[in-house]
Amino acid sequence: KDIDQIELQQKQAQEQIQQQLNDSEEKMNEKDRQLKELLEQFKQQKAKADEKEEQLLQLQEKNKKQKTEMESERDKTQKNIQDEIENTKDPNQLEELFRKLEHLEQQLKQAEKAEKELRKQLAENEAQKERMEMEQRKVQEELKNQLQSANEKTKDKEQQLQKLFENIEQLKQQQREAEQREQYLTQLRAQNKKLTDQMEHQQQEIKEQLEKLKQQTTDKQKQMELLQEKLEHLQDEQRKAEEKAGDLAQLLQTIKTTNYHNLPFELVNEYLVNRIHSIEKRLENVKQLPILDEDEKDYLEHKIPHLIIETNETNYKMILAGFQVHHDEFNLFLEQIVTLYNVVQKAISYYDQHLKQILKRITLLVKKVKSNPPQYWKQYSETFL
Secondary structure (H helix, E strand, O other), rough: HHHHHHHHHHHHHHHHHHHHHHHHHHHHHHHHHHHHHHHHHHHHHHHHHHOOOOOOOHHHHHHHHHHHHHHHHHHHHHHHHHHHHHOOOOHHHHHHHHHHHHHHHHHHHHHHHHHHHHHHHHHHHHHHHHHHHHHHHHHHHHHHHHHHHHHHHHHHHHHHHHHHHHHHHHHHHHHHHHHHHHHHHHHHHHHHOOOHHHHHHHHHHHHHHHHHHHHHHHHHOOOOOOOOHHHHHHHHHHHHHHHHHHHHHHHHHEEEEEHHHHHHHHHHHHHHHHHHHHHHHHOOOOOOOOOOHHHHHHHHHHOOOOOEEEEOOOOOEEEOOOOOOHHHHHHHHHHHHHHHHHHHHHHHHHHHHHHHHHHHHHHHHHHOOOOOHHHHHHHHHHHHH
């Protein structure tokens, strides 16, 4: 019930804080909209002031140009009047020239007056722009302060809400711990009851077993005798296995690994490298092997005899693992193959020398031949020889 009440309070507090946040946000949005509208008005007024200033500057430039033209016209007219005064003596013409000069002077004064008025308007326009900029800065500063104040209020509300959440979580944690303790006590009670039932059941079974043991003593004695017989049989099997292991160990000690090197490179390369399997088959079929039982044969199968040939590009080395009879047979085989190799080499050497002698006699006979013309036979004999 406390948890439900706390959750209800939490929900109400959340809704209240959320409503306050929404209201604050709406007020801020409204204030922001108003300030944006005011800033937009300031921008429009500033644009109008800039446009008016541009027009005034253009008008001032135009007025300055007209004034310059009028001053030039006045100077020109004054010069003409002076020239005419010197050259003419008609009073009417002089009076007309003076009137024209006065008219130009009046126009110049009006132009100066208009220029002063334009300068005044420009100054007023500039002052108005400065006032508008000051008001704009003031509005922006006010907006900044309001945003800062709203952020601080929002932050305070969030801190309050966070603190409330932490308190609620602590209460929930305490409630969960209390529920866990209650659950643990319930489990202990159930386990105690279960143990009590088991103890009563076991006591009943013990009573029944004690009664049965009295009746089964003879049967147990017979079982003990059978177990004793099985144990003796297992001990006998173990003894036989140990004897076999000892025999196998002694047999393995008779296996030797010997390196056969200093063999002619050509002999090994031509006669032995590609015949390892055949050599191993010959060694397997050798007579006078030790007598082996089936287990020893299975263990040593594909292990002995085992022949490996290694090379370092200039010499061969043969490694044989097997019984002494295997090594004896392999030595006999090597003697036979070396003898065969030597016989073949001697035959090759003999026929090579015999062939060289035949070629030498043919060469002498070819050189003794006389032909006509001699150059063809000489060329033929050189090509032939």
